[in-house]
Amino acid sequence: MESKVRVAVIGGSGYTGGELLRLITIHPKLELTLVTSREYNGKPISLVHPNLKGIISLNFSELNIDKISEKADAVFLGLPHKVSVKYVPDLVERGMRVVDLSADFRLKNPELYKEWYGYEHPYPDLLQKFVYGLPELHSEELKNTKLIASPGCNATATILALAPVVSSKMVDSYQFISDVKVSSSEGGAQPSEGSHHPERQNAIRPYEAEGHRHAAEAEQELSNLAKGRVKVSIVPHAVSSVRGALASVHTWADLDDMTVWKNIASFYRGKKFIRIIRGNIHPYPDPKYVIGSNFADIGFATEHRIGRLTIFSAIDNLMKGAAGQAIQAFNLSIGLEEDEGLRLPPLRPA
Secondary structure (H helix, E strand, C coil): CCEEEEEEECCCCCHHHHHHHHHHHHHCEEEEEECCCCCCCCCCCHCCHHHHHHCCCCCCEEHHHHHHHHHHEEEEEEECCCCCHCHHHHHHHCCCEEEEEECCCCCCCCCHHHHHHHCCCCCCCHHHEEEEEHHHHHHHCCCCCCCEEEECCHHHHHHHHHHHHCCHHHHCCCCEEEEEEEEHHCCCCCCCCCCCCHCCCCCCEEECCCCHHHHHHHHHHHHHHHHCEEEEEEEEEEEECCEEEEEEEECCCCCHHHHHHHHHHCCCCCCEEEECCCCCCCEEEEEEEHCCCEEEEEEEECCEEEEEEEEEECCCCCCCCCCCHHHHHHHHHHHCCCCCCCCCCCCCCC
């Protein structure tokens, strides 16, 4: 690729938007040309993201599709659920590459939007054209698309934990419980009573325990992989960390450790952002050791006394769970190596 791809970010003032901007500025093949924000229109990006002061000199712009199509070849949307769907069809009509980080185009079955998101999807035909942007499962489809629906963070952690299990048919039952410990940044930049960090400090609080909406995309992807019905219950717990998510996915299966190890290693062989954690000083995955990177750390534990298998998956929710994974998928779609611009080691904890 000789020239850089011109990129716009719609909704760049949030946590995920800020990570997108950081990654785009260091990407050797991307050029950031426009960033929108309704709240901060006309103001410097560094006002909202002070870490980018001296790195990005642009101001936020209004959301104008004509202007975006003039200045960019590709668009990343960091808008809330039910908002992206208002703009994506126009962008698609103009032939632009689209990476949507909301849930608006992740699910293939439009009926699921009524069940999980409370609205009737206005563009069911367009759902079929988007590729679910999890490169570990869809690398070939991503190479042949201009439309990417980037996965949710808790879905990503859950799917990455379970993909080797369902693909290798290690277990008899395809019903799983995913207990996900999630950080405060998952709640977004606008604080609410549940997401405001002082409310979460020293707390371990379950939420959406009757059914977390990321289960819909996890079941969709894992069922396709298993070629049969997979059911997943995701129970998120708010914890006091700022970044990171850890999924502990439980099932009943009395398997020897070597069988589990071989199946995980075989499934993820050659996957650049998967690290298998086993028998180190820290024997199980911990989000602390992936922060700032696009890595997902996978591990497992077996309790033979009662026949339990637990798969662990640790990610940075703003990287592998959002911005980093979006860039990874986009790289594949434009013919680059998937780790282009993402060869970042995790931050070393103090």
